[in-house]
Amino acid sequence: MEENRSRANRRRRKKRRKKIIRRLVVAVIFLLAVVIAVVLWMNSSRQVEEGVEFLSQGNYEQAEAKFLEAIEKDKSPDEAYRGLGMALWEQQDYEGAKDAFFNALENDAEPTGTIYNFLGNCESELGNWEEAIQYYEKGIASEDCSDDMMQEMLFNEIAAYEKLGDYESAKVKLEAYTEKYPDDEKAAKEAEFLETR
Numbered sequence: 001m002e003e004n005r006s007r008a009n010r011r012r013r014k015k016r017r018k019k020i021i022r023r024l025v026v027a028v029i030f031l032l033a034v035v036i037a038v039v040l041w042m043n044s045s046r047q048v049e050e051g052v053e054f055l056s057q058g059n060y061e062q063a064e065a066k067f068l069e070a071i072e073k074d075k076s077p078d079e080a081y082r083g084l085g086m087a088l089w090e091q092q093d094y095e096g097a098k099d100a101f102f103n104a105l106e107n108d109a110e111p112t113g114t115i116y117n118f119l120g121n122c123e124s125e126l127g128n129w130e131e132a133i134q135y136y137e138k139g140i141a142s143e144d145c146s147d148d149m150m151q152e153m154l155f156n157e158i159a160a161y162e163k164l165g166d167y168e169s170a171k172v173k174l175e176a177y178t179e180k181y182p183d184d185e186k187a188a189k190e191a192e193f194l195e196t197r
Contacts (some may be wrong), residue, residue, distance in 0.1 A: 113142035
């Protein structure tokens with residue numbers, strides 16, 4: 001009887017040890033997963049910073065590579081897509097830049113006037129005037145635009161209406177523009193051109 005109790009106690013201790021070991025293994029795996037996630041996040045964050053540095057230096061191909069690396073590793077790549085869009089814009093890859101800015105918005109980037117201006121400019125470069133106008137309108141409606149950016153988007157909107165062949169809308173927009181920016185020489189030349197239409 002004593003021997004049976006002894007065996008039963010050994011089995012219980014063995015089961016307890018196995019449970020403790022399993023729990024420790026699960027805890028270690030969880031901690032490793034957390035550490036790996038933090039390292040990947042820091043690594044992708046560093047790649048975005050490096051991409052921004054390359055952008056500021058005018059090394060657009062290297063910036064593109066860094067932003068692409070960050071996108072592959074990051075679970076919320078909004079900043080990386082925005083940077084990628086700028087790098088591709090500087091390389092005159094307007095279709096790629098447009099896709100990158102759109103992906104930034106799809107990945108919860110703040111919908112800023114800057115992004116909408118870039119999207120409008122990409123569409124303009126691609127000859128998609130109606131889409132360009134839509135993005136300029138969204139950018140103009142943004143509350144985060146600097147005065148210079150607002151002026152640029154208002155003027156680009158006029159040019160897009162003109163390219164679209166909607167001279168009446170271009171004239172109306174130009175009239176509002178020249179009231180706000182009376183000393184703009186480009187606007188004066190644009191007004192002369194539109195008078196012939």
